[in-house]
Amino acid sequence: xxxxxxxxxxxxxxxxxxxLPDTDGKTVxxxxxxxKPALLVLFICNHCPYVQHIRRGxxxxxxxxxxxxxxxxxxxxxxxxxxxxxxxxxxxxxxxxAGYIFPYLYDETQTVAxxxxxxxxxxxxxxxxxxxxxYRGQFDDSRPGNGIPVTGKDLRAALDAVLAGRPLPPDxxxxxxxxxxxxxxxxxxxx
Numbered sequence: 263x264x265x266x267x268x269x270x271x272x273x274x275x276x277x278x279x280x281x282l283p284d285t286d287g288k289t290v291x292x293x294x295x296x297x298k299p300a301l302l303v304l305f306i307c308n309h310c311p312y313v314q315h316i317r318r319g320x321x322x323x324x325x326x327x328x329x330x331x332x333x334x335x336x337x338x339x340x341x342x343x344x345x346x347x348x349x350x351x352x353x354x355x356x357x358x359x360a361g362y363i364f365p366y367l368y369d370e371t372q373t374v375a376x377x378x379x380x381x382x383x384x385x386x387x388x389x390x391x392x393x394x395x396x397y398r399g400q401f402d403d404s405r406p407g408n409g410i411p412v413t414g415k416d417l418r419a420a421l422d423a424v425l426a427g428r429p430l431p432p433d434x435x436x437x438x439x440x441x442x443x444x445x446x447x448x449x450x451x452x453x
Contacts, residue, residue, distance in 0.1 A: 266327060266382040266441040277352050278377035282337065282367035283352040290365045292393070295333035300424045301393065302327075302417075304335045305375060305385035305442065306366075312439035313383050318385075319412040321361035326438040327421055334364035339375035340383075340443040348443070356386045367407040374448050375442055381444055382439040388420050394426055399434035429430055446449055 296320045304320065307315045313320075324334050340348040348367045357366050370373055378387060388397035397420035404410040404415040416435065424431050444450065 265438045268385050268398060268437040269306075269379040269381045270434075270436055271379050271387065271395060273395055273398070275395040277289055277303070277387075277389045277395070278430040279303070280337070280367070280369075280374045280377075282369055282374060283350075283359050284365040284367050286366075290335065290367055296393070298331055298333035299391045299422060300332045301389040302332060302421070303378065303387040303389070304334070304336045305339060305387075306336045307338045307345075307348045307383045307440075307443075308339045308352050309345060310383040310440040311406050315404065316384065316404045316412050316414070317360040319401065319414045321363070322418065323414050324362065324364050325417060326418075328363060328395070330425060332421060333423070334398065334448065336362060337369050337374060337380075338366065339372045339380065341360045341367035341372075341445040341448075342370075343445070355425065370408040372448055374446055376452075378452070380442055380453050381452075382437060382441055384437055384439050385442075386417060386437050388424060388439075390424050396420070396430050397434060398437070400437045403435075405438070 279292045342349045402415045404412045
């Protein structure tokens with residue numbers, strides 16, 4: 263498992279627009295979250311061991327923060343031709359298996375991943391009520407095999423600060439995981 267770090271999109275960046283299908287074929291867009299006090303955008307996939315490692319924690323975080331009106335969306339941008347375990351059909355099964363209560367979207371063209379400069383799974387972006395980036399970083403210090411429990415402490419602290427109207431420190435630890443599986447010839451230029 264080679265670790266790929268997040269590109270650490272600059273804080274203050276406006277949330278790039280998206281309009282993607284969920285696992286039921288319903289289109290979900292950035293506009294659907296405009297009235298939320300915060301929006302959490304998660305670039306995840308089904309097969310990545312780093313995502314699998316935190317998936318229960320992600321599902322619990324969603325159960326804890328959706329009642330606080332936090333918008334949450336997962337986006338899978340992997341090349342499903344070469345990684346069929348990340349196909350939309352398998353995404354639907356993953357939603358049930360993982361217990362996700364947030365929309366899990368399929369970015370077939372990988373345009374949305376490029377707009378966010380997403381590099382890895384998981385890649386985590388938290389936007390405030392004005393859709394400005396306030397956190398891009400790790401879920402917590404846990405990684406497969408390091409023995410640290412999955413708590414989501416870093417992301418939970420960021421969410422709590424946004425909901426309380428407190429600024430977040432600019433020194434944030436990059437998310438680390440598997441690289442996004444780009445389609446041949448569609449690799450981004452930001453590496």
